[in-house]
Amino acid sequence: MFSQEIDKKIKKISLLVLSIAGVCFLIGYFGLHNRVTDVGYRPVQPVPFSHKLHAGDMGVKCMYCHTSVEKSAHSPVPSTSTCMNCHIAIKTESPKLKMVRDSYENNTPIEWKRIHALPDYVHFDHSRHIRSQIDCESCHGKVETMGVVSQFKPMNMGFCLDCHRNPEAHIIPARPISGIFTGIKANSYFDSTAKAVLAKVEPMTHPQFGAFMSEIPKQEVEGIPTPKHPGYGPENCSSCHH
Amino acid sequence: MEEQKKKGFPYIKIIIGLAASVFIILVLTGEKTWFSDEPPLQVVDDMDNQFKDKAQVGNTFFADRKADRDPLPNTFPRGGVQYPLDKSDFEKADSVNGKNPLPASDFVLARGKNRFETMCSPCHNNDGQGNGEVVKRGFQNPPNLRADLTRMKSDGLIYHVISSGQNIMPSYADKLSENDRWTVIHYIRKMQAEGVQEVKQTTK
Numbered sequence: 001m002f003s004q005e006i007d008k009k010i011k012k013i014s015l016l017v018l019s020i021a022g023v024c025f026l027i028g029y030f031g032l033h034n035r036v037t038d039v040g041y042r043p044v045q046p047v048p049f050s051h052k053l054h055a056g057d058m059g060v061k062c063m064y065c066h067t068s069v070e071k072s073a074h075s076p077v078p079s080t081s082t083c084m085n086c087h088i089a090i091k092t093e094s095p096k097l098k099m100v101r102d103s104y105e106n107n108t109p110i111e112w113k114r115i116h117a118l119p120d121y122v123h124f125d126h127s128r129h130i131r132s133q134i135d136c137e138s139c140h141g142k143v144e145t146m147g148v149v150s151q152f153k154p155m156n157m158g159f160c161l162d163c164h165r166n167p168e169a170h171i172i173p174a175r176p177i178s179g180i181f182t183g184i185k186a187n188s189y190f191d192s193t194a195k196a197v198l199a200k201v202e203p204m205t206h207p208q209f210g211a212f213m214s215e216i217p218k219q220e221v222e223g224i225p226t227p228k229h230p231g232y233g234p235e236n237c238s239s240c241h242h
Numbered sequence: 243m244e245e246q247k248k249k250g251f252p253y254i255k256i257i258i259g260l261a262a263s264v265f266i267i268l269v270l271t272g273e274k275t276w277f278s279d280e281p282p283l284q285v286v287d288d289m290d291n292q293f294k295d296k297a298q299v300g301n302t303f304f305a306d307r308k309a310d311r312d313p314l315p316n317t318f319p320r321g322g323v324q325y326p327l328d329k330s331d332f333e334k335a336d337s338v339n340g341k342n343p344l345p346a347s348d349f350v351l352a353r354g355k356n357r358f359e360t361m362c363s364p365c366h367n368n369d370g371q372g373n374g375e376v377v378k379r380g381f382q383n384p385p386n387l388r389a390d391l392t393r394m395k396s397d398g399l400i401y402h403v404i405s406s407g408q409n410i411m412p413s414y415a416d417k418l419s420e421n422d423r424w425t426v427i428h429y430i431r432k433m434q435a436e437g438v439q440e441v442k443q444t445t446k
Contacts, residue, residue, distance in 0.1 A: 076297070081412070182356075
């Protein structure tokens, strides 16, 4: 069909195109695709629980169910008894809730699928961040608008460090829907005093000890987590990789 | 030669254009590629998943697969305080719980407001007068906390109700720590001092 010269050319060009497409595919699939960055992971849960209905429409605060998030590192999935606080009287016949009722009666946990999972060599402490009045939305997105929850942020090391280095640009201060205790002055995260404190501090004061961390305030009442003053997050390795 | 060379070039443009558009469509747009119910791919599994017990994760070592073990009978966690009274022990509530140990400081009232609006407002509403969002969906309406029925109750009795529940209200001992319960009582007292109001506030 073509002359030999052109045939060679076509072979060369198709090889080039194929290799470019291959590189694009590799970069796209292993670098950008959501299955690698985890963003958009939306598993089918055993019970079709809707955060949009419970948190969005009804205004139940995040911390009604995820109770110990301000006291422990792990933000717990609530026990079935939390569901049954209300569902003992509401939608008692609903087939969607059969698994919840069975779980409550038989004392067996529901096996929810975990969405946000950090690598096991990273220590993330929820309570520390909640006490800094950082809203859940900063990492989890607007969960109260999600019918089925999916991961919103990549949650890799770069994502963490972006915020630790430049909190003002990334952090969403506590919103009322979260139920986060903000102290006497609500949403004081970016008020004038907080900004003055941030302005005085060099982010990397000492490379060995990491960034400035605001002092943990004295506990005013035993058992009540006191909201702390904002500051930069630490940047030294051992603060997250114990 | 020159003309033949030119003939070859449109193919590359078309192919590159097609490949690029397919790539962009596949990777960057569309619900099907944005959301996935498949677990994330681990290209290199460094030490991401270590063989150890983690909170709220199944464990094949036990027959019921619970890694978080249930407490043994007649025990409670170290450092934990068990509420000593049963749901029906109304008479003992005053002598056991006593008076509110916390001062009604700004901090305590702020905490009480925060806890009330988080834990109590689904039924009692933000203003404590009942008819919250859960009640609107068929739950039994609780009494108005600003009215005389609750105002006449002692601190110890309200503490008892929060700790062990009353009628259809469940126990909130697992959700509110001892001092949190006292802060909520301070906040309820503050609302009662304001008196019964026309319904304006809602849960949201």
